Amino acid sequence: MLIAQLTDLHIGAGRRLAYRKVDTAGALENAVDHVMAMDPRPDVVLFTGDIGDLGNQQEYGLVAEILTKLTLPYFMVPGNHDRRAPLRTAFPDATPVKDGAAFVNYVVDDYPLRLIALDTLDEGKPGGVLGADQLDWLRGVLSDGDDRPCLIFMHHPPIVTGIAHMDAQNLGEGADELAAIVAQHRDRIRAIICGHVHRPIHTIWAGVPLMIGPSVAHQVAFDLRDDGPSAFVMEPPAMHLHVWDTPSQNLLTHLAYIDRYDGPHPFFGADGKLIV
Structure with missing residues (x-):
C-alpha cells in the first residue's frame, strides 16, 4: 500500500500568490501531475491541512478544479488556515463525517492500514487543540474491536521542533492526553503524520513514529534560534510517500521532491562501461 501525503497547499482565491511570491496553485498542479505520473501510483492521497489560505469557498473551488486531475481516492483534515463548514461543503467525499458532526474526525477502513483522521483545528487561531x-x-475508535494496524493523520504536530515561531502554534490543549492514548495503543498505531511546520521532520513520540510532511509549495526556514523570525524559504517543494508492507507490518517513509529534475542517470565507471 502506497500513501502520498500532500500538505500545506495554502491556495489563494484567484490564484493569489502567497506572500506576493509563492504560486501555490501552480505548486499544487505540479504536485498532482507528479502523483499521477508515478509508477506505481499511490493507493490513496492524504491532505494534512491548510488546503486553503483563508478557508473560503473561492479557494476550495480552485482546489477542487485542480484536483479534477487527481483520479485517486483522497481524504483531508483541516489546518489552521481552513474552515470546517466550507471545506466539508466543497469536499464531502474527502471529509466523510456523519451529518451533524462538529469535527472532521473519521475512519477510512478501505485499506490494509486503517486511516484515522483527527481534527486539531481551533477555528480562527493558529495553534491546535484536541x-x-x-x-x-x-x-x-481505538477500542472498537478492530485490531488492524492504523495510521493517524492530523494537521498540528504535538511536538517541539526547535523552530520557535512554529512551536508557539503547535498542538497545545489535549497534547498530553493524546500522548497517553497513543502510548496505550502503540502496538497498533504505526505512525502519526502531520503538516503545519512546512518541513520534513521525523521523531518518536509516545512510542510511535511521528512524521511532519514538507509543504508542496514553500518551506519554513530552518532556524533553531530562540528568537528566530517567522520566515519561509523557496526550498524544493516535496511530499512524503508512506509505504505500508502488509506481510511485515512495517511502514516506511520516503521524501520525494516534486520539481522536475534531470535524471535518473546511469552510472558509468572510469572505463566508460555501465555499472549495473
Missing part, C-alpha cells in the same frame, strides 16, 4: 470530545472519539 478537546474532550475529540479525545473520547479517538478512544472509542
